Amino acid sequence: MTETGTRPAEAAARPVPKPAARRAGALAARVAGVLGKRVLMLVVLLALVFAAIELLPGDAATATAERGEGAAGVAARRRLLGLDRPVWERFWDWITALPAGDLGTSARGERVGDLLAAPLPNTVLLGSTAFVLTVLGALALGTWAAARPKGLVDRTVDLASTAAFALPEFVVAVGLLLVLSLWTGWLPAATVTGADGTPAGWTTLVMPVLALTVPQTGWNTRIVRGALADQAATPHVEAARLDGLSTRQVLLRHALPGAWPAIATGVATSTGMLLGGTVVVETLFNYPGIGTVLAGAVADRDTPVIAAVVACSAALITVVLLLADLVRARTLGARS
Amino acid sequence: MDFSRRQLLAAGGGLGAAALLSACGGDGTAPAAGGSPRQGGTLRIGALGRPSAITRDPHGTQGNESDYLVIALVYDTLTAPGDKDNTVGRLASAFTPSKDLKTWRFTVAEGAAFHDGTPVTADDVVWSLRRLRATPSGAARLPGVTAGHITADGKRTVVLVSDYPNAELPLLTRLTTFVLKKDTADRDLPKAPGTGPFTLDWYRDGNARLLRNADWHGGAVHLDAVEVTMFQSPQAMANAMLSGQIDVASNVGAVAARTAKARQDIRIVRRPDDMAMPIVMRTSSGPFADPKVREAMKLLVDREAMVAQVLSGYGTVANDVLGTGDPAYAADLPQRTRDLAGARRLLTEAGFDFSRTYRLVTTEDVAGLAESATLFASQAREAGVRIEVVKQESGAFYQQTWLKGDFYTNYWGTNDSVVFFASKTLTTGAGQNEADWSDTAFDAACRKVMATADRTARTAALRDLQRIEHERSGYLLWGMADGIDLAAPKVHGLPKLPGYGRVQLENVWLAP
Numbered sequence: 001m002t003e004t005g006t007r008p009a010e011a012a013a014r015p016v017p018k019p020a021a022r023r024a025g026a027l028a029a030r031v032a033g034v035l036g037k038r039v040l041m042l043v044v045l046l047a048l049v050f051a052a053i054e055l056l057p058g059d060a061a062t063a064t065a066e067r068g069e070g071a072a073g074v075a076a077r078r079r080l081l082g083l084d085r086p087v088w089e090r091f092w093d094w095i096t097a098l099p100a101g102d103l104g105t106s107a108r109g110e111r112v113g114d115l116l117a118a119p120l121p122n123t124v125l126l127g128s129t130a131f132v133l134t135v136l137g138a139l140a141l142g143t144w145a146a147a148r149p150k151g152l153v154d155r156t157v158d159l160a161s162t163a164a165f166a167l168p169e170f171v172v173a174v175g176l177l178l179v180l181s182l183w184t185g186w187l188p189a190a191t192v193t194g195a196d197g198t199p200a201g202w203t204t205l206v207m208p209v210l211a212l213t214v215p216q217t218g219w220n221t222r223i224v225r226g227a228l229a230d231q232a233a234t235p236h237v238e239a240a241r242l243d244g245l246s247t248r249q250v251l252l253r254h255a256l257p258g259a260w261p262a263i264a265t266g267v268a269t270s271t272g273m274l275l276g277g278t279v280v281v282e283t284l285f286n287y288p289g290i291g292t293v294l295a296g297a298v299a300d301r302d303t304p305v306i307a308a309v310v311a312c313s314a315a316l317i318t319v320v321l322l323l324a325d326l327v328r329a330r331t332l333g334a335r336s
Numbered sequence: 337m338d339f340s341r342r343q344l345l346a347a348g349g350g351l352g353a354a355a356l357l358s359a360c361g362g363d364g365t366a367p368a369a370g371g372s373p374r375q376g377g378t379l380r381i382g383a384l385g386r387p388s389a390i391t392r393d394p395h396g397t398q399g400n401e402s403d404y405l406v407i408a409l410v411y412d413t414l415t416a417p418g419d420k421d422n423t424v425g426r427l428a429s430a431f432t433p434s435k436d437l438k439t440w441r442f443t444v445a446e447g448a449a450f451h452d453g454t455p456v457t458a459d460d461v462v463w464s465l466r467r468l469r470a471t472p473s474g475a476a477r478l479p480g481v482t483a484g485h486i487t488a489d490g491k492r493t494v495v496l497v498s499d500y501p502n503a504e505l506p507l508l509t510r511l512t513t514f515v516l517k518k519d520t521a522d523r524d525l526p527k528a529p530g531t532g533p534f535t536l537d538w539y540r541d542g543n544a545r546l547l548r549n550a551d552w553h554g555g556a557v558h559l560d561a562v563e564v565t566m567f568q569s570p571q572a573m574a575n576a577m578l579s580g581q582i583d584v585a586s587n588v589g590a591v592a593a594r595t596a597k598a599r600q601d602i603r604i605v606r607r608p609d610d611m612a613m614p615i616v617m618r619t620s621s622g623p624f625a626d627p628k629v630r631e632a633m634k635l636l637v638d639r640e641a642m643v644a645q646v647l648s649g650y651g652t653v654a655n656d657v658l659g660t661g662d663p664a665y666a667a668d669l670p671q672r673t674r675d676l677a678g679a680r681r682l683l684t685e686a687g688f689d690f691s692r693t694y695r696l697v698t699t700e701d702v703a704g705l706a707e708s709a710t711l712f713a714s715q716a717r718e719a720g721v722r723i724e725v726v727k728q729e730s731g732a733f734y735q736q737t738w739l740k741g742d743f744y745t746n747y748w749g750t751n752d753s754v755v756f757f758a759s760k761t762l763t764t765g766a767g768q769n770e771a772d773w774s775d776t777a778f779d780a781a782c783r784k785v786m787a788t789a790d791r792t793a794r795t796a797a798l799r800d801l802q803r804i805e806h807e808r809s810g811y812l813l814w815g816m817a818d819g820i821d822l823a824a825p826k827v828h829g830l831p832k833l834p835g836y837g838r839v840q841l842e843n844v845w846l847a848p
Contacts, residue, residue: 058731190576195538286572296388
């Protein structure tokens, strides 16, 4: 496991590792260790998903049966879907097939992989755009506010970011819909897709992205601002200021680097919130992503589909969290 | 709000396909107001659907309205819902019964051909009907007609033999008998050519584009193309309509109609008798077994208030007879109105236990259903009857309550045939006898209707049947919800019939 990620050239040099190679090896080991833990957590999470769906009233057999199908028909359906077997057995079958890329079969007989093939890239597009905008927005607003503590900008950003964070995506989305679409007619209210299954035109992305970005920018602006305030109190930033460097230089060259770990952790946790928000936002804007698939799958008690969506989202979140850890490790490592 | 498409389609469902019968209405003729039809243009139409329920099989269970719409534009059924007659020919140009009403002969329309140019033969139809019959709900979709009793007679005649006399057989072939080429393999279904007014250009994840079939056997098709967009929620569809992204929002519901009311540039299309939401009272046992108690319930409901509040006024008051859209519906039966004193008197006579609380089970499968239960409960309280509304999850409802409970709400999307309900839900031992009702006089009346070919005699028998149903069945039908579409003013010739009649777009045309 520890060798994952070590390049052949470095491996060859192992007998007497050079410092750089040793560092790379240690990093790889750490990454592997973290990944291993995350994978274990994901397995536990998926087990919980299976168990939770078991607790919901009704099951996939009744949810997807035709009305009027008799008890015998529903029982036959239950056998067909394997629902007559204990939940742990179904979970084991599903999770052991997962490494081979087999996400199982939905309650309606579709391969789950096919079900997610088109929506997943759409959600990734939506989520990553919102993520990038969130990071940029939060950094810009946070540093702007930190430039003059207690100034007008600082106070305004403080108030606005708190308000934005307090707003659920649903409220933001409805507000955007009213203002940008129904009143002014500037943007299309719903997503219409073309023959290739992707949204027809970038304008349909604007409102879903904004609805996700606004609350998360609020949250992350506060983190950036807070981290910069902490840094401002450290001796080296103090020294830089006393040296007569410009505010801009102090902030960008001295305070911000030290603030990276906190900021990286903050935006990384936003990934989960962003993906969670897509369920609401995609439904409101008719955006063809996995959020809508998930909503339908929960209604159908379609465990393999729900678990597959959770697995995909969790994998994405894991990658982002790992990157955040690396940023932290790098920053802290450089300091030590 | 999850406007359950699954149940809507299946609504007829129990009966299977029959449910689908929901008065589809091909408003086959009228060019409608607004001048003469103009050729050309692309209609952008929105329909409800969920990605998890997508299906392409014309004989499958179409849980999504969007899928059903696409299928109905590409493929033809043997018959279709109509305006004056509730059954009109579509792929079949004629259908005639034998004297005993058991054998029905359907003639394939002159010039009917698949989109690849191959003429439709009786063999194609027989193969398609047998395929339909072999599906899990096949027995309900073609009741009384087994696969062996579907045969071809020559190139253009299909013979269906029913196990019992059935004057309504063509009604059952309206919404599900899509015809494909003989021996179409399952994997070829998504691209299988149909015979319908439109050919498939592309289909992707619930959305589709269709092109005019210039050679359609049914006459000239006006639109160049139809673009179908699937919407997960009525709200998103209404917003797309308000912002001009689509020209028609199909079956979008009363809430959207209220929103759109203020807009001059959006037309609200009301299709009466779209959905029934009756309250079912068990007649064979339990507190409602006494006809007097059932009569009292029917008297204590305030029907006008139900329509105004539950349906936002987009509906009509009903009179406890199902099948309100039937041309032979007995509108002359005395309309029940609210009579609290009368209700109380009847309940006292019947020894009704006023100290008990009665559980009324409902679901949130369609908009307004749970609200109807709640409002009815509060109206009942005014007569001293205590009702507690219990909401059940859809799957649990169909497992535990439907056909079994004492007191529950339900809904039906096929409302243009009195006989449809009579034969499926009201006769003794019928598969979906929701109130477990058994009435000798009613059974006799139903048999008589089914076996009578003469129109006048049949109408008289139908009236008799409705009189009995009105008097003592287990159904409290307080009102009928309108089907509601939103349309841009340039769209003309939209179907006006309830239920799945809304999918027939061959007469639609766009003003410049």
